[in-house]
Amino acid sequence: MGGIAVDRLRSVIERVERLEEERKALAGDIKDIFSEAKSAGFDVKTVKDIIRLRKKEPSEIEEQETLLDIYRRALGM
Amino acid sequence: MGGIAVDRLRSVIERVERLEEERKALAGDIKDIFSEAKSAGFDVKTVKDIIRLRKKEPSEIEEQETLLDIYRRALGM
Amino acid sequence: MGGIAVDRLRSVIERVERLEEERKALAGDIKDIFSEAKSAGFDVKTVKDIIRLRKKEPSEIEEQETLLDIYRRALGM
Amino acid sequence: MGGIAVDRLRSVIERVERLEEERKALAGDIKDIFSEAKSAGFDVKTVKDIIRLRKKEPSEIEEQETLLDIYRRALGM
Numbered sequence: 591m592g593g594i595a596v597d598r599l600r601s602v603i604e605r606v607e608r609l610e611e612e613r614k615a616l617a618g619d620i621k622d623i624f625s626e627a628k629s630a631g632f633d634v635k636t637v638k639d640i641i642r643l644r645k646k647e648p649s650e651i652e653e654q655e656t657l658l659d660i661y662r663r664a665l666g667m
Numbered sequence: 668m669g670g671i672a673v674d675r676l677r678s679v680i681e682r683v684e685r686l687e688e689e690r691k692a693l694a695g696d697i698k699d700i701f702s703e704a705k706s707a708g709f710d711v712k713t714v715k716d717i718i719r720l721r722k723k724e725p726s727e728i729e730e731q732e733t734l735l736d737i738y739r740r741a742l743g744m
Numbered sequence: 745m746g747g748i749a750v751d752r753l754r755s756v757i758e759r760v761e762r763l764e765e766e767r768k769a770l771a772g773d774i775k776d777i778f779s780e781a782k783s784a785g786f787d788v789k790t791v792k793d794i795i796r797l798r799k800k801e802p803s804e805i806e807e808q809e810t811l812l813d814i815y816r817r818a819l820g821m
Numbered sequence: 822m823g824g825i826a827v828d829r830l831r832s833v834i835e836r837v838e839r840l841e842e843e844r845k846a847l848a849g850d851i852k853d854i855f856s857e858a859k860s861a862g863f864d865v866k867t868v869k870d871i872i873r874l875r876k877k878e879p880s881e882i883e884e885q886e887t888l889l890d891i892y893r894r895a896l897g898m
Contacts, residue, residue, distance in 0.1 A: 591818040595862075599818065602858045603872055609851050610872075616844045620837055627833045631826075636734045641834055641841075643744065657713045664745040664753065665717065667725075668895040672785075676895065679781045680795055683774055687795075690770045697763050704756045708749075718757055718764075741822040741830065790888045797898065811867045819871065821879075 591599070624634050643651055668676070701711050720728055745753070778788050797805055822830070855865050874882055 591814060596818045598861060599815065599858075599863060599868070602854055602861075602863065602868060603819075603875070605854050606851055606868075606872060607875070609847050609854070613844060613847045613851075616840050616847070620840050620844075623833055623836050623840070627830075630829060630833075632830060632833065633734050633738075635731070636738050637830070637833060637837075639731075639735050640738050640742065640744075641837055643739070644834070644838070654712070657710050658716055660745060661710075661713050661717050661753065662720070664750045665757075667717075667720065668891060673895045675784060676781075676786060676791070676892065679777055679784075679786065679791060680798070680896075682777050683791075683795060684798070686770050686774050686777070690767055690774075693763050693767045693770070697760055697767075700756055700759050700763070704753075707752060707756075709753060709756065714753070714756060714760075718760060721757070721761070737822060738830065741827045742834075787888050787892075789885070790892050793885075793889050794892050794896065794898075797893070808866070811864050812870055815864075815867050815871050816874070821871075821874065
């Protein structure tokens, strides 16, 4: 491999490693926020459910909840 | 590595490979059942939600749904 | 939901649950084999590497090892 | 839920959502670097292998490669 290619390869590797470090730091920050939320008395599972719901359109949520309700009733749950 | 160790190593590998094959076959069977359910007009996401719910105690489901409801109301969702 | 649909839904759910149980049992069996291999003195990580290699064609393995070697040398590793 | 708790819950949710956005952006950046590396003629799988190797101590790499070599020879691979 020529010197220029090696420099380029090294640059690729180092940039990816830096971004992976940042990603790991963000994952740690998210974990810390949930720990803090738990200490403040919130239920972390429910908070995560809320975050998941907020990614959906209200009409999508309603449709899915209606369907789930129909299936549960049908099965006597 | 002695001959007995090699035989034993080979046996370990082959047994794991066989079980992995079976596991892959089961994953295919599950996928087929969901395809069949979809063809029969069922909503696959909802069926999966039902299967997930059935793994929980009714009291656990109720508690989680009550909490989610409280959080949603609090946030005006 | 009509009675026939409910029966069909129930059948779908129960078949999936049975297959999931089998899948979980297989995962347990695989874990047991690795525990047994470890007790017999084998290095489990290496056994898993071997199983991964056996899924590839020898020519594919050789090509990937040659490339990795070139990159490592280029980087002075 | 009291007003202060609601504000705090909202703050938790919004901070997590912001960090998740950043995390997604970083994942996109990493993907872009690999695309760029591929366009420059590098083998992406090998680059990823190199990044994985760089996380390990040289002595750990050597030990694992020695073991893998022993197992491969023993199995006639």
